[in-house]
Amino acid sequence: MNQRLLHTPEGVRDIYGKEYAKKLAVENQLHELIAGYGYEDIQTPTFEYFDIFSKEIGTIPSKELYKFFDKEGNTLVLRPDFTPSMARCAAKYFMEEKHPIRFTYKGNTYTNTSNLQGKLKEVTQMGVELINDPSVEADAEMIALVVESLKSVGLREFQVSIGQVEYFKGLCQEAGLDEETEMDLRACISGKNFFAAQELLRDRKVSDPYREVLLKVADLFNSMTSLNDAKKLVHNERSLAAIERLEKLDAVLKLYGVDAYVSYDLGMLSKYNYYTGVIFKAYTFGVGNAIITGGRYNTLLSRFGKDAPAIGFAIVIDDLMEAMSRQKSEPETPQIEALTYDPEIPGDFEKALLLARSLREQGKRISLLAKGKDGKE
Amino acid sequence: MDSKFNDERYLTFALGKGRLANKTLDILEQIGITCEEMRDKSSRKLIFVNEELKMKFFLAKGPDVPTYVELGSADVGVVGYDTVLEENRNVYEVLDLGFGKCRMCVCGPASAKELLLHHERIRVASKYPNIAKDYFYNKKHQTVDIIKLNGSVELGPLVQLSDVIVDIVETGSTLKENGLEVLEEVCPLSARMIVNPVSMQMEKARIRDLVLRIREYLEKEK
Numbered sequence: 001m002n003q004r005l006l007h008t009p010e011g012v013r014d015i016y017g018k019e020y021a022k023k024l025a026v027e028n029q030l031h032e033l034i035a036g037y038g039y040e041d042i043q044t045p046t047f048e049y050f051d052i053f054s055k056e057i058g059t060i061p062s063k064e065l066y067k068f069f070d071k072e073g074n075t076l077v078l079r080p081d082f083t084p085s086m087a088r089c090a091a092k093y094f095m096e097e098k099h100p101i102r103f104t105y106k107g108n109t110y111t112n113t114s115n116l117q118g119k120l121k122e123v124t125q126m127g128v129e130l131i132n133d134p135s136v137e138a139d140a141e142m143i144a145l146v147v148e149s150l151k152s153v154g155l156r157e158f159q160v161s162i163g164q165v166e167y168f169k170g171l172c173q174e175a176g177l178d179e180e181t182e183m184d185l186r187a188c189i190s191g192k193n194f195f196a197a198q199e200l201l202r203d204r205k206v207s208d209p210y211r212e213v214l215l216k217v218a219d220l221f222n223s224m225t226s227l228n229d230a231k232k233l234v235h236n237e238r239s240l241a242a243i244e245r246l247e248k249l250d251a252v253l254k255l256y257g258v259d260a261y262v263s264y265d266l267g268m269l270s271k272y273n274y275y276t277g278v279i280f281k282a283y284t285f286g287v288g289n290a291i292i293t294g295g296r297y298n299t300l301l302s303r304f305g306k307d308a309p310a311i312g313f314a315i316v317i318d319d320l321m322e323a324m325s326r327q328k329s330e331p332e333t334p335q336i337e338a339l340t341y342d343p344e345i346p347g348d349f350e351k352a353l354l355l356a357r358s359l360r361e362q363g364k365r366i367s368l369l370a371k372g373k374d375g376k377e
Numbered sequence: 378m379d380s381k382f383n384d385e386r387y388l389t390f391a392l393g394k395g396r397l398a399n400k401t402l403d404i405l406e407q408i409g410i411t412c413e414e415m416r417d418k419s420s421r422k423l424i425f426v427n428e429e430l431k432m433k434f435f436l437a438k439g440p441d442v443p444t445y446v447e448l449g450s451a452d453v454g455v456v457g458y459d460t461v462l463e464e465n466r467n468v469y470e471v472l473d474l475g476f477g478k479c480r481m482c483v484c485g486p487a488s489a490k491e492l493l494l495h496h497e498r499i500r501v502a503s504k505y506p507n508i509a510k511d512y513f514y515n516k517k518h519q520t521v522d523i524i525k526l527n528g529s530v531e532l533g534p535l536v537q538l539s540d541v542i543v544d545i546v547e548t549g550s551t552l553k554e555n556g557l558e559v560l561e562e563v564c565p566l567s568a569r570m571i572v573n574p575v576s577m578q579m580e581k582a583r584i585r586d587l588v589l590r591i592r593e594y595l596e597k598e599k
Contacts, residue, residue, distance in 0.1 A: 118448055159578045192469035192577070195569075263578075283578040285386070288449030289467065290575070 011113070011121030021333040023124070023321055026153050027106060029331065030126055030315065033152050037145060039104035039128050044085040046107070050075035052084045057274070057303055059083075064111050078110040083297070083312060086129045091304035100133040106317075120318060127294075127314035131301065134309035136245060139278050139296065140252035142311050146282050146292050147258040149315060154329035158284035160261050163268030164246050165275050165295075167230065168217060170238030175210035183273075189218045190269040217267045230266050242277075249278065274300050280313070286326030291319045334365055342371040388432050388576075388583055391451035393439040393460070397568055400476045401455045408590045443468055443571060452576035453584065458566045459545055463505045469577055471588055472570035475595055481508060481563040484552055485534050485541035490560055492540055493517070499540040502526050502533030509543040512563045531555050 008014060015023060035041075052058075053065060060080035068076050079085060082105050094101050106126040113119050128145065130138050143160060150158050168189070172182045181204045188197040197218040201211045213233050227250075231243045246264060253259045270279055279295030294313020301308045324331070339359070341352035356366045392398040402415060412434050414425040425434045437445055442456040443466040454468070457477055461470060483493065483501075492499045502524045503509040513521045524539055526532075531551055533539040545566065546552065546559055570591070572584055 117444070157579070161578055191467075192471065192572075192574075195470065195473055281578075283575045285575070285579055286449070288447055288573055288575060 010115050011119065013120070018333065019321075022331050023317065025331040025333050026321065026324070027124075027126060027317060029152050030149050030317075031104070031106070033148055034104045034126075034128055034145065037102070037128075037141065039102040042086070042089060042103045042105055043107070044079075044082070044089060044105070047076045047078050048085060048088075050077050052088055053077050053080060057084050057087075057300065059270075059274070060111055064113055066110050066112050079107075080111045081109055081314060082107070082125060082127055083129065083300070083314070086131075086312065087297075087301045087310065088304050090129070090131045090308065090310070091301055091306035094131070095306055098132060100138070101129075101131040103129045103131070103312075105129075123319070124317040125314045126317055127312060129310055129312035131310040132308050133311075134298065136248045137252055138311055139245075139249050140256060142294060142313055143249070143253055143262065143280060144256040144258050146280065146294070146313060147256075147261045149292070150282060150284070150320075153320065153324060153331060155284055155324065155327065156329075157327065158261065158282055159263060160258075160280055160282045160292075161263055161265045161268055162246065162249070162278060162280045163265050164242040164278050165269055166242035166245075166277060167234070167239045167266045168269055170236045170240075170242060171210075171214060171217065171234055173238060174234065174236040175206060175214065177204075177206065181206070185214065185218075186269050187271055189267055190271050192218070192267070194218050219267070227264055245277070270295065278311070284323045284327070286323035287319045289319065291316055291323060336365045336367055338369045339366050340369045340371050344371075386431065386580075387426070388430075388453065388580060388587075389451045390432065390434045391437050391442045391445040391454040391456075392434060393442050393454075393456040394436045395439075397439070397455060397457065397477060398436055400568065401474070404474065404591060404594065408587075408594050410587075440464060446571050446573050449573050449575060452573055452580060453587070454571045455568060456571065458564075458569050459505060459508065461569055461571060462511075462564075463507050465507060467574065468571040469574055470569055471572050471584075472591060474568040474570060474591070475598075477566070477568040479545050479547040479566050480559075481505070481543065481566055482546045482559045483512070483541050483543055483561040483563060484531075484546065484557050484559050486556060487558055489534065489541050493519070493560060496520070498522065500524060500538070501541055501543055502530055502539035503543040504528065504530055505543055508563065512543065531557060 050067060053060065055062060058080065065080055066078040070076055086103055086105065090101055104127065106124065108122050109125050110122050113121060130141065143162065146160055168186070172185070177185070181200070184200055185197060188200060198215060201214060206214065216233060227243055227246055231240065234240060250259065253262055268279060268281070274297045275295040276298040277296035281290035282292035283290050292313055292315045294311070296309070296311040298309040301310055339352055339356050341348045343349065352368060356368055359366050392401050402412065405411070410427070410430060410432065412425050412427050414420060414422065415434055423435055439456055439460045440463070442454040443461060443464040445451040446454040446468045447466040455474065459481055496519050498520050500522045501509050501513065504526055506523045506525045509523050513519045524533070530542045530544045533542045534557060535555060541560060543563065549559060552558055570588070577584060
């Protein structure tokens with residue numbers, strides 16, 4: 001046999017047996033929970049036109065997209081995430097809809113990352129999008145779902161960090177930063193790179209009171225976790241409104257009873273322009289990155305022609321599974337029982353078949369096994 | 378909230394082998410974090426533990442430190458800024474430790490100066506292809522051919538492998554002895570402390586305390 005045929009490419013893998021059973025169990029559990037909040041399932045194509053995931057809309061750099069051509073020469077892309085597809089669908093099928101739309105999706109996503117870095121190129125994501133609802137209650141529903149999702153699969157030790165990008169934007173506006181500086185600064189701050197931020201502000205000659213405040217946002221260790229402290233630093237309406245929004249959010253989260261898992265971090269920014277309000281990430285031990293990321297993106301849909309607010313998040317299921325296994329939180333998987341019959345005895349198969357049928361009707365998982373075929377006898 | 382998870386979890390440090398690690402241990406000792414085991418040169422252990430403080434330390438090759446930290450095998454890493462830039466991993470850079478100061482420079486024979494003034498296509502040899510590429514493409518807007526070497530980069534211009542090199546310059550004596558000089562500075566370098574983003578959230582109190590204490594110590598030393 002040609003052994004080379006047995007390999008899979010780097011970054012993709014087979015999932016089978018017990019591991020897949022666990023993954024499915026977790027997916028089902030999460031799906032049940034999300035469905036309980038009234039989210040409707042939606043399925044979109046695995047590949048779409050390049051423009052859907054292009055720089056202005058997507059979050060993955062173009063060089064990390066799997067691209068190929070169709071027969072007409074259009075560039076197609078294997079989806080790196082779901083949000084742009086969801087926005088496209090909402091705009092296409094619900095153009096006139098004014099009431100909130102709730103989508104949930106699950107599927108595999110693809111990013112063409114470098115080899116030899118220990119990263120998967122194909123992962124399963126599950127997520128939700130809530131469109132047409134700009135309210136703080138919608139924000140809270142997202143955060144509550146994040147917390148409930150992680151709790152439902154048995155994780156105990158996790159943190160949800162919440163930021164508000166408007167705070168930073170207001171601050172940049174107050175300081176009179178040009179767009180390029182703002183973008184560069186955002187990249188520094190989202191990477192928590194205090195030194196680069198310091199240098200950048202010096203290079204671009206940002207004047208002093210603002211430099212200090214902006215650096216405070218970049219500085220993790222005097223970190224802006226107290227909303228009250230953050231409020232005192234700013235004098236512009238945009239930033240103040242951002243804080244006010246978080247204060248309201250906090251009140252609603254208390255009603256949900258999930259506030260204990262939540263902390264605030266106004267230095268949490270996204271490199272990407274598409275978030276417009278709250279953003280959040282969930283962290284837990286055992287994986288090197290956030291397992292859930294999400295946020296409000298009120299302008300993304302207008303790129304597809306529908307002017308509607310939206311908020312959503314995505315769970316990277318593979319990372320979640322890894323965290324669960326490192327934390328020894330094992331999901332329950334259904335047992336498969338073997339029912340043996342003896343082919344030598346006339347009528348034994350028929351008997352076994354009848355029994356198997358009734359057991360299967362009771363919801364049991366039964367495999368039929370001829371005696372002498374289980375390797376033991 | 379922050380501390381409730383930390384009862385039995387170790388905080389793991391990845392240190393770049395060599396001078397960097399020794400200097401780091403010096404600083405850590407100054408703020409009361411010791412690791413006797415690690416100072417023992419005869420030990421063949423790979424991981425050293427301070428049970429009292431619930432900390433683990435291991436040594437790794439410099440370029441691997443950001444990898445351990447990004448993937449969460451280490452919570453905290455100490456490594457040269459050159460490595461941080463070259464590897465470009467998803468880690469938080471939280472502290473400039475101030476030692477190991479040197480510069481990343483474009484070097485070559487004096488005659489090569491001319492080649493850097495125009496947007497001419499030239500050959501650049503370096504152990505740091507990513508840094509070289511970023512500097513020439515994004516800062517100087519010059520298209521260049523980059524040749525990755527693994528050491529003795531100064532040879533490049535001497536044997537006509539390349540026009541210039543991008544390398545770390547400490548004293549510049551190797552350059553001088555070989556008739557080369559610094560043509561342009563790319564950036565200053567020093568040792569940095571990096572932190573895994575998840576650890577930063579999950580171990581916020583411990584890491585914050587560590588960084589603030591080191592910061593305070595460095596301020597005092599200045």
